[in-house]
Amino acid sequence: MRRFMLALSTCLGLIAAPVTADAAEDGAEVVSCNGCEALLELAAATPARKDDRARDVYRHPVETLKFMGVAPDMKVGEYAPGGGWYSRMLAPYLAEEGHLTGLYFNPDVVPFDGSKLAESAAAFPGKVVEWTGVDPDSVSGMTLKDIPDAEKGSYDRIVLFRMLHNMMNWNIADSEIKAMRTLLKDDGLLGVVQHRAKADAPFSYTNGSKGYLRQADVVRLMELNGFELVASSEINANAKDPANWEGGVWTLPPQFALKEQDKAKYAAIGESDRMTLLFRKRD
Template identity: 50%
Template sequence: MRRLSLAVMVALATASLAGPVAAQKATTIDPALAAAVADPLREKDRARDVYRKPDQTLAFFQVGPTMKVGEYAPGGGWYSRLLGLYLGPKGKLVGLFFDPNSPAFGDKMKAGIREGVTKYPGEVAGWSNQPAERFSAFALDTVPEGEKGTFDRILVMRMMHNLLRWNLADHEIKAMRELLKPDGMIGIEQHRAKPDAPYAFTDGSKGYLREADVIKFMEVNGFTFVGKSEANANQKDPANWPEGVWTLPPSMDGAKDDATKARLTAIGESDRMTLLFRKRP
């Protein structure tokens, strides 16, 4: 796997920006970020870099090495492992977990969320060989004293569809807004439906959302649209899978023969929007 140059320049996409931003300029990737992406500790995660473009994505979200960054619903830890390497030396990474009181969750899921909060700091410390005190976590039903208004960035990676289908979006996004500093920003990466996709396909149940709907939702909930990147675009994805985005890698649900797996692998992971929003006064 090719290692990144510390001076690498990334040309962020310039097409089809909504709102006040008309174009995106080339962005220099922070040397500390390039070093984290290339770190040998990421050896098992690096295969997905070709689809997830973590260097370009985090640079577009303007994540800096000394920032306090919240990762919402960190799940399997793919981004947590990278963010731990990047933020551990000088910054702060906080795992932000679902409010477990939602009626969408059964008792097992609620217990799992609580357990995830407890385990997260130690897990990230182990993954990144960084001090555990650089990491923390909490669920959005119990925000610790002094946390509101202290976050530079919050990242919501491929999770907006779950927030919508579980009827959590309003509560969780508003809670995240309160955590941000006055000029703080939320970066959203999300599976992207076609602009004319029907509501039945874009209600969250298939994993895909319309870009315009996500932008409007965030604006209604107190954010200004800063701009978008096409770093995670994939024109090979028709974004019309009857069983949803999980048809594609890495899940490939229902792919029972080698020919189907090969066809889906050639398509790659989903077409995704990459959007940046600033907290509105």
């Protein structure tokens, strides 16, 4: 970890004004973290990720975080960090000049016993430190219940990876997105990666219960909750995925819900087709 931090400090000294806005061909304003790719590559190569890297071919973390304009000096919220796959990359990347916060569900709105969510949020920094060895002061955790005034309007970025389907299925998407909006600065951005259904897929397949959502529905949901689309990317697209599995997205790796049944077939397809979207908090 110390060797990584020394390399990170050197790279930070070579980067000036890393986040810029460029005009895309379609006229959309695209935010990119110019010069951050080397730092992201360093973070992706840390020993803490030795078991995570096998999935980089599907999840493209370097390209995804660069697209979302996540710079190393930012305050970043990771919604529903789960097992820490992205946390183990974000924590060392942000440790020198930025800050990572694990954002957990509001325990009052989830359709399950949320009594231990506050404990999970409190334990998040310790887990990250154990995984990565970063300074404990560079990591925090909180639920989206009773957001402290000091946290409101203080985040540069929030990232939401493959969780919107659960939020939709549990009927908590509106309240959780609004809470995240409260956390963001006036010019803050929220990045979304989500399993993507076909544009003409029926509601019964795109209500969250199968893991897939229609991209147009996601954009509309975010617009209704105070965001505007800045840019979209095909970084995490997978044309091999027909997105019509009877058992939902969990048919594919890494879950392999059908166990050994046709496992080679699903392994050859890989992980799901995914939309990658970037939204700005609007007035």
